[in-house]
Amino acid sequence: MSTVDNPWELTRAIAPRRYVNRMIAEADGVIRSNSYPSKYPVNGNPPTTPWAMDLTSLDGRFWFAAFDLDAKTPEAFEQASEDLGVLVRILRDTGLPHVVCRSSPTGGFHVWVPLAGIDKAVMVQLADAARAVLPTLDHGMLCNDRTGAVRPPGAPHARGGASTVMGGADDVDVLRTPTVTAGDLLRVTAAFRELRPTVDPADSSPTGPVDARHRAHRSLPAWGEAHMATVAGGRDPSRTGYLCLLAAAVSGWTLADVEHAAKTAPGMEHYRTRNRPTGGRERRTAAEAAARLERQWAKAQERAVLYRYAPEERAQRDLTELTGIVDVVDAMLLAFTASPGRWTRTEADLHDSTVLTYLAWLSLRTGSRDVAAALRSVAIATGIPSSTVDRSLRRLHEAGWISRRRQADGPNAAIWRLSGRFSTPGEHVGPLHDVTARPPAELFDVRAALLEVLEDRITAGRHDVFTRAGLGPTARRTYESLTTTENAVHTVAERAGLPRGRTRAALASLRRYALVVVSAAGWRRRRLDYRTQAAKKLGGKVHGALQRRELQYRDERDLWAWWQDHLIRKGGRRGRDRVPTTQAVLFRAEDERGGPEAYPLYPCSSDGRADHQAAMRFVRGGLLQDLRDLELAA
Template structure:
């Protein structure tokens, strides 16, 4: 098989050490025409010596049993996309332990087209796809079909005809058909916000959830069979429920009948059929995603609205700058990972980068309380960190804050990737628009995952601290060596090893063959309770919300006293929830039921801020307004 498909005269092989153990790389080379097969696993290149790709291989990793469901679900999505575009493919189980290789024969495609495919596929198959080989024309390689695996056994054919992979076989995928495949992936790419996503599938007529949901949530719940991507659609259902204030019991009850929550009732088998989940397995799967949805609701509370850039060159510059920021945080541990200040600087920079990509604007408004909510860092610390980053030139302050608006920042010139071009502009190879949005989605997924993983009570100062947080953020679903974790986290490898031992002691990381990874089950809340910090961030966020409400109330009091037209509370914040109906719908000099109530004052006319704070945190402004109108 290797001789039939190899596009280079040599293959790369593993070697054994003095104890007979296999290396984790493929340093040796063997001639393809050598009649003796290698004594250790080997790989074949996907591209020839000229950099033209003759294969596209989708590697869906599942090194642990708990990863198998996610890999099987994404295999189903991938196969449906390939079959929908009539793309020839071969599906193999990469090893007896799990994981899949999906081979697509291609017709000498250029690297640029494979980079587009890599970004588009990763945006959809975000959990298990290892895409490194898809955009590496020099050394991108994979074990050939039926070849041995380092852990034992061989890859096994599941579907397709291996003869279509032979070099002289007809029907290889050309550039035109590859562009159609890329477009099919982009149709499944997650939108910037769940409300913008259109359900991929037929809606079951007449289905209504038991409790109120947003229109988008109702559509997600009603998608027959979970749609084209049951895993993603099931998560959208949980996210809509979390935003609507549902409890986990409400979600568990809805999962029994909601068509769109098929992912939490059955699991996909490698054969393509679905098997009903055991109740304990279904609940564990749902609980893990529910915790993730609750974290995402906090992130969405500070998500800015998307503003389409004037042209794609502006968006390309934003993506390049954010990529440069993430690279700088990785390669300069002496600046970002030695002190607590440096770790806070890196966390706030990632938050500004996330706001930049989310908004599509080079300048973003970033109040210190919003940054604190997004990162889990206390608001005073976040404010000092922003000032420190501006002073160092890593952020540029474009506008100072005023009474009603937060300060506006932009990523500094220290991260700019702009280069001086000596060629005419028409000779430059710009990224296609689709690839640009795919790359943006992948970067956003990475930033969101790191922010949500580290924003937890257990990593506050009285918990495990900032270094353990950064190491935990850098851990992946698949195994990583301490050096790989250090490279991703931008930490010295010695501190990474110490942090990994701490995370393992508290059941937040586990050691597996090949390195370290996060635990499958999230124990952060249990460990936070044991450390006495459970609920700390929730109390902080409640405090920030109360301070914002009290400040808006005080500003409205000054506005009313100055003779200007009072504003209603809904005019102040369009994201404010609708008020409950009042018993007596009356109006007074301040306006209708949505207006601010009278601010408490002392006899001398000065504001009684202590009483105002107590009203905001206990009674609530709407209840006080109802009392005024009732009186």
């Protein structure tokens, strides 16, 4: 790293406006507010407090693209370092001049790209595309043409230190002569879109060459095999490594299996080495590698549960419908914070918003306004009991937030649609053909970012510890609203849509069970996930509750399918076959009901009435195949 000889002289030379924004010290000389409220002319002496430089001129044209990779915690710094590696590779491949700075000794990174006066529309595309790929990016800074400002290279930090130029990047003098055009930025945007996460992991492609000789020690889906064999993790080792874990979770691997694969699999490079901010990669310590792999494995298992009950993405022929879905979901997330009285007043309100979040995720993932939502599937995905899901759907329907397109019928789930109440069309004057639609590529960028937000909410809150017998839905909503970056109580309360008093109480409860960390800067999730340990402390009624509930729902599904088969056969039609357990069959026996895969006779009393309790005992005992074998043997 190197310091800038005269940061104020550099600022005066490159500032797009005749002033900068500076911090203000309080009466005791200490700076406590992380804001820059005062304007300071650039033609004077250096300010005595830290300053930030606007990225645009007064006409709104951008003269700098500032990629702000936030890293206030060790976990966030690691991810920011990986994001920095992805970003720098893209800028180098596209031949764009750039300057990389460490924003402060304890902060993240600023990557500066000098622009030749770029319109906001181009910057919005860049911001959306980069947001979908770089988790730690403050994407709003890339397209804020009114108040977007960043501390320039060499500028001091309020908590000590300064923004220092890192090795391996261009000299700061490239900032004095901007040459990057809109066409150059569109090439960068296209490069980000090549790395954009797909809606369905099965549709993802490796981001680098694949080692055809590599073979996983256990079976994987084809897409998982490709990622596992991607040489050095490709252009985004962090994302590739995560996809390897996700494929392993879907295939039923154990932690021991992924630990074995992480030793040699090319695609799991991220779990052996880490990105060096100055360039290249360095070996992780054994303890660090094991801890990161275990954390990411837990996340992959949570996402695998979500994908297990997700329908396939629908082929998009007309993007008008997808545009409407994106607008509705975006407005829904805003409504959760703008109208907290509706969504967080009671326990029922919190459940309603969680169920609505899952329906929004289904709609956004499939690209269809109409989505099938079986009660037990929603319950397993959200961690809410199926009876509670049923009541939430009824309340949401009665209030007009969702509409039922089709009633549940036999084995077919009810079809639901999010209403347009969240998103009201803006007033438009003039002919409709003058309306500029969102470009398709930009639409998919926004969709990918929204999917990540929804998935994080759902998976963060779906845990034993947040069941009603545990810490409850208010603690769940608060935990969902936290990140790995410190935030003040009022910020967490705004995200959660909760009053500050309830937020403080929930944070105190979460802290009591070591689920959050508090510092002078604010509250954040723990680096390590202690939700399972907290559930164990809360007792056997809490720990394992979701697993027991899922087993119960599985048995109820089997019982329902058996009962439906019984009704179909009573109507004189051929029943449905089961999916029997794999077993060696020496010869195939059949009767009037079919072969070994047919359902056995449903238990009935002497007067012909169905005995559901006896049927459930057979289901729970896993005896359906035994019953069927006895029928065929007789």
